[in-house]
Amino acid sequence: MGCCHKKRKKNVLLKKKFNDDDEDQNEEPDVNSIIIRLCYNDFIPLKLLGRGSFGQVVLARLKINNKLYAMKVLDKSLLKNRHQELHTQAERDLMVKIHCPFIVSIKSAFQDEKYLYLVSDFVQGGDMYFHMHEAHKFSFELTQFYISEIVLALEYLHKNNMVYRDLKPENILLDAKGHIKITDFGLSKMLNSSKDKAFTICGTPQYLAPEMFIQKGYDCCVDWWSLGCLIYEMLTGKLPFPVKREGKIDLNLYKKKLQFPRHLNEDAIDLISKLLVMDPKKRLGAGKDGAKNIKNHPFFEEIEWADIWNKRIIPPFVPNLENELDLKYFDSQFTDEPVESFTKNPRSREVSYEYKNFTYVTESVKNELMTIPTENMENNYN
Numbered sequence: 001m002g003c004c005h006k007k008r009k010k011n012v013l014l015k016k017k018f019n020d021d022d023e024d025q026n027e028e029p030d031v032n033s034i035i036i037r038l039c040y041n042d043f044i045p046l047k048l049l050g051r052g053s054f055g056q057v058v059l060a061r062l063k064i065n066n067k068l069y070a071m072k073v074l075d076k077s078l079l080k081n082r083h084q085e086l087h088t089q090a091e092r093d094l095m096v097k098i099h100c101p102f103i104v105s106i107k108s109a110f111q112d113e114k115y116l117y118l119v120s121d122f123v124q125g126g127d128m129y130f131h132m133h134e135a136h137k138f139s140f141e142l143t144q145f146y147i148s149e150i151v152l153a154l155e156y157l158h159k160n161n162m163v164y165r166d167l168k169p170e171n172i173l174l175d176a177k178g179h180i181k182i183t184d185f186g187l188s189k190m191l192n193s194s195k196d197k198a199f200t201i202c203g204t205p206q207y208l209a210p211e212m213f214i215q216k217g218y219d220c221c222v223d224w225w226s227l228g229c230l231i232y233e234m235l236t237g238k239l240p241f242p243v244k245r246e247g248k249i250d251l252n253l254y255k256k257k258l259q260f261p262r263h264l265n266e267d268a269i270d271l272i273s274k275l276l277v278m279d280p281k282k283r284l285g286a287g288k289d290g291a292k293n294i295k296n297h298p299f300f301e302e303i304e305w306a307d308i309w310n311k312r313i314i315p316p317f318v319p320n321l322e323n324e325l326d327l328k329y330f331d332s333q334f335t336d337e338p339v340e341s342f343t344k345n346p347r348s349r350e351v352s353y354e355y356k357n358f359t360y361v362t363e364s365v366k367n368e369l370m371t372i373p374t375e376n377m378e379n380n381y382n
């Protein structure tokens with residue numbers, strides 16, 4: 001895929017102009033009289049799955065139920081140094097609210113002095129970056145299938161006034177059956193209404209919508225721009241706007257006429273061209289019925305949206321997994337590395353900052369925790 005083999009890190013704050021992320025977080029009342037929590041020692045860390053801007057993602061087994069999870073471990077001192085505390089709090093808060101078949105579901109969140117932990121389903125088919133790198137480009141059929149599921153995920157988020165802001169292959173996972181699961185809400189934001197705007201310039205340079213730089217505020221339509229970039233990349237193996245140096249973006253780059261390879265399907269060219277429109281008001285996907293207009297585009301002609309939502313379509317590519325620990329779809333650069341112990345990391349300095357209302361355990365895991373004899377439990381209640 002593309003020109004670079006290294007995963008592209010998100011550019012978290014290219015420039016912060018307005019304090020749109022500095023609002024008070026709504027405090028969630030505790031519904032239970034007892035708080036049940038998990039901690040790092042409840043898990044057996046097994047393998048490193050990936051590494052990102054502020055920490056790493058580890059495959060871990062929860063001792064109480066013997067199931068596998070992906071544990072995102074974020075270094076509090078790195079977050080503090082780069083003013084990312086509010087983004088991370090938002091990541092946890094948004095994930096707790098999201099229930100969508102094409103989005104990773106959070107199982108637990110907890111913290112200690114040095115780290116924040118976000119535990120979610122282990123999505124075994126690996127990320128799209130891995131698959132695109134292997135395949136170079138995807139067939140029309142495969143692209144159409146993945147994009148259909150991604151459109152439904154974005155429609156779900158936008159209906160809930162959530163702007164995702166980091167759509168790219170690295171954040172799109174494939175489950176064991178070959179369906180999409182979007183992950184990484186580290187840059188997502190909850191808007192107050194469908195008319196509300198965000199101002200922070202953030203995301204990954206190659207996928208950033210141009211209106212972010214104009215600084216008059218932007219809305220969920222930025223995600224449809226990134227979708228246009230993604231479709232182009234899946235079908236051609238190249239980025240529509242290759243940004244050479246991270247952080248430096250020349251708006252003239254977007255004004256150049258897009259080049260499409262000759263072989264490309266006409267409906268795909270039309271859809272990409274309508275998504276990669278600089279003016280967000282004229283972009284396909286703009287406005288209240290945005291997702292509906294995208295779903296009605298001829299690119300999706302034979303798609304039955306109810307079948308996609310209910311996963312009644314057998315994915316064109318089904319990962320070939322031997323067992324639950326088969327990590328063939330993860331980069332060996334990570335999986336071959338020894339997993340570090342997060343209880344003693346010399347890089348991390350002690351940080352006393354305590355994230356408020358961070359602890360979370362999903363109902364199903366809570367029920368499993370409730371059924372184990374109390375003498376086998378340690379520090380799980382308070």
Ligand SMILES: Nc1ncnc2c1ncn2[C@@H]1O[C@H](COP(=O)(O)OP(=O)(O)O)[C@@H](O)[C@H]1O
Nearest residue numbers: 050052053057070121122123127170183184186
């Ligand atoms: N639930 C998961 N299951 C399997 N792999 C995951 C999961 N979550 C993340 N990963 C892997 O870890 C990488 C980094 O995770 P991500 O949440 O995107 O972190 P960052 O915010 O650092 O980009 C992903 O690109 C993916 O390869």
Ligand SMILES: [Mg+2]
Nearest residue numbers: 052170171184
């Ligand atoms: Mg990511």
